Each structure stands twice: as structure tokens, then as C-alpha cells.
Amino acid sequence: MKIIPDVIWILLGVVIFLIVMMPGYHQRAEAVQRAAQIKVYSVEKKGYVMSEIVSKTKEEWKKTLTKEQYHILREKGTEPAFSGKYANHHEQGVYRCAGCGLDLFRSEDKFESGTGWPSFTAPIAAENVRNQADNSLFMRRTEVLCPRCGGHLGHVFDDGPKPTGQRYCMNSAALQFAALPKK
Ligand SMILES: [Zn+2]
Numbered sequence: 001m002k003i004i005p006d007v008i009w010i011l012l013g014v015v016i017f018l019i020v021m022m023p024g025y026h027q028r029a030e031a032v033q034r035a036a037q038i039k040v041y042s043v044e045k046k047g048y049v050m051s052e053i054v055s056k057t058k059e060e061w062k063k064t065l066t067k068e069q070y071h072i073l074r075e076k077g078t079e080p081a082f083s084g085k086y087a088n089h090h091e092q093g094v095y096r097c098a099g100c101g102l103d104l105f106r107s108e109d110k111f112e113s114g115t116g117w118p119s120f121t122a123p124i125a126a127e128n129v130r131n132q133a134d135n136s137l138f139m140r141r142t143e144v145l146c147p148r149c150g151g152h153l154g155h156v157f158d159d160g161p162k163p164t165g166q167r168y169c170m171n172s173a174a175l176q177f178a179a180l181p182k183k
Pocket residue numbers: 097098099100101102146147148149150151
């Protein structure tokens with residue numbers, strides 16, 4: 001009958017180990033989450049940088065965004081075609097996320113899609129957008145999100161022009177344009 005006390009000692013050891021280690025584990029996990037960083041391309045730095053994830057509550061977003069921006073970025077809304085300020089916009093510069101300012105698209109990659117929404121053939125870098133399957137409204141689409149603040153930007157379709165064949169169909173309200181001097 002010696003085996004029973006041995007098992008009890010081992011179990012007791014495991015329980016004590018867990019009690020001692022768990023609080024520390026949770027604290028470390030929280031710290032990692034708070035300082036979560038992603039690698040993104042920066043037009044200003046002309047290279048990749050590490051950038052901290054932007055995380056805000058609904059109330060905080062409502063304070064920093066307009067009603068329309070909040071609806072599109074945080075509630076996955078879509079502005080009416082031809083209503084947005086960038087559908088017919090041709091200045092030289094960078095289109096950034098209206099939620100967190102992350103560089104998203106260059107004016108060089110903007111094209112006339114005729115859809116009434118600002119359209120691009122490619123993002124600034126693959127790392128600067130996040131694609132996600134969207135099967136809402138009985139359609140199979142690919143949603144495009146900001147990888148830093150999680151804001152909804154629009155959708156990407158594979159009927160775009162060469163060379164990428166992609167059409168990033170964005171909401172003007174999800175973007176913030178910044179002019180850049182011509183090279
Ligand atoms: Zn963002």
C-alpha cells in the first residue's frame with residue numbers, strides 16, 4: 001500500500017507549484033498583452049518599425065472619432081458610394097488609418113475603379129493591412145482591417161488592374177490623407 005502516499009505527495013507538489021506559479025504567470029501574460037507590438041512599414045522612416053497595438057474602449061473611440069468614422073471603423077459600416085471625400089481625390093501622398101494614423105496606401109497605387117469608393121491596387125506593405133474572411137450579407141468577401149487598431153477599412157476583391165489584380169475598396173471615412181511633396 002506504499003504507492004498511495006507517493007501519489008498524494010506528487011499531487012500535493014503539483015498543487016503547490018501551480019499556486020505559486022499562477023499569479024506570476026497571469027501578470028506576465030498581461031504585461032505581454034499591454035506592450036503587444038507589430039511590425040509595420042513607416043513611410044516617414046522609409047522602413048519597417050515596431051509599433052504598439054492601439055486598444056481603446058467603445059467610449060474612448062466615440063470621443064476621438066466622428067459618428068461616421070465610428071460607424072465604419074468600429075461597427076463595420078459602409079459609406080454610400082460616391083459620398084466619401086476620397087472617391088475622387090488625386091493628390092500626391094499617403095492615406096492613413098483614420099483611427100490610429102497607421103500608413104495604409106500610397107496615392108501612386110490609387111486607381112479609378114468607377115465604384116464610388118477610393119480604390120487601390122496594393123497596400124503600402126502587406127504588414128500594414130489585415131485580411132479576414134467576411135461571409136456576412138450572404139456574400140463571400142475579404143474584409144480589410146487595420147492591423148494596429150483593428151478598425152474596419154473596407155474589402156479587397158481580386159478584380160483589380162495589373163500588376164496585382166487586386167482592388168482594395170476602401171471607405172473614405174476610414175482614411176486620413178496626408179500630402180507628401182513630389183519626388
Ligand atoms: Zn488603425
